[in-house]
Amino acid sequence: MSSKAKQMKADGINVVNFAAGEPDFDTPKSIVEAGKTALDQGKTRYTPTPGDMALREAIAEKLLRVNGLTYAPQQIIVGTGGKQCLYNALQILVGPGDEVVLPAPFWMTYESQVRLAGAKPVIVSSSAATGFVPDVGQIAAACNSRTRAIVFCSPTNPTGAVFPRETLEGIAKLAEERDLWIVTDEIYENLVYGAQHVSIATLSKETQDRTVTVSGCSKSFAMTGWRIGYAAAPLDVIKAMTNLQDQVTSGATTFSQYGAIAAMRLPKEETEAMRKTFEKRRDLIVSLLREVPQVTTNVPMGAFYVFPDVSAYLGGRFADDLALAEFLLDEAKVASVPGSVFYGPGHLRLSYATSEADIREGVSRIASTLATV
Ligand code: PLP
Secondary structure, three states: OHHHHHHHHHOOOOOEEOOOOOOOOOOOHHHHHHHHHHHHOOOOOOOOOOOOHHHHHHHHHHHHHHHOOOOOHHHEEEEOHHHHHHHHHHHHHOOOOOEEEEEOOOOOHHHHHHHHOOOEEEEEOOOHHHOOOOOHHHHHHOOOOOEEEEEEEOOOOOOOOOOOHHHHHHHHHHHHHHOOEEEEEOOOOOOEOOOOOOOHHHOOHHHHOOEEEEEEOOOOOOOHHHOOEEEEOOHHHHHHHHHHHHOOOOOOOHHHHHHHHHHHOOOHHHHHHHHHHHHHHHHHHHHHHOOOOOOEOOOOOEOOEEOOEOHHHEOOOEOOHHHHHHHHHHHHOEEOEEHHHHOOOOEEEEEOOOOHHHHHHHHHHHHHHHOOO
């Protein structure tokens, strides 16, 4: 949808794009300067496969300072985006015959990456009634002797749910009882609004020893194109991920790694300005959507997505949310992502990583177009 919206824009059509999965801010200046300086200083050669030691040290410092996690730099790998780190982790942790539990709605890449590893995704749904926080009892019921891992993201793409500490404690206890790996995607960790982000690996040493914590620079520091993500995990896991990455991409882009060092040390006030802007936009889009007849909207606690329920409009003229999203793009010129792609049917994902003016215009177009159906 995002590509189609971009093409329509390029063709001169006035599209409001709520489909984007990236911040609309520029990368903070000091990070850009650090990248430029690295280039000027000739930092243009390979780094070690798991990343420049200076960056791994900066990540270790940040994990301790911000997340309360203690990792040696050797327990950290830097990859080409959080996506590569997740891919590497699943490749080495699971394989044919294994099952991986995915609390839904979830970012669709998880399902593909589980399948690429030869394992079977097992989907556990949640609903707006619980703010899209999964029920640990249902996750437990989905486990069997083949279950090897659970993969989740908090704050979540696409719902903005932030898993409370009790849910994480439940998942940690279950992982211990069932001997599961936990892969936690914390890429939106900075973007929380009135909720607290908790890294599951902080809960206990036992939990940390079975967890791969993935995060990166893309969302929190507006660095999607720099392609820097990282994972922290037990040493054996990082060694195996490094061996794999060594044969695929080697180390991440060198000058990007220097930008990432600056990101890890960026004063909180700078990211705080972006976070506050997102929070204001969240409040705006939720209040506007709540005025659209028969659309119900949960209050997302993190990330930059809202996940309204549009099921009242489905079943007649529009078979499903995919048909409705297509219609809204064609008729209202508003791009969204259908919830079904995240295993959240009956919803649309709207990204508010766009201006307040766009939010007002986009929701107004959705309302007036839905009023005609
Ligand atoms: N995890 C989630 C939940 C995401 O939404 C994304 C990007 O959309 C990523 C990971 C990947 O981020 P990157 O590879 O840019 O670090």
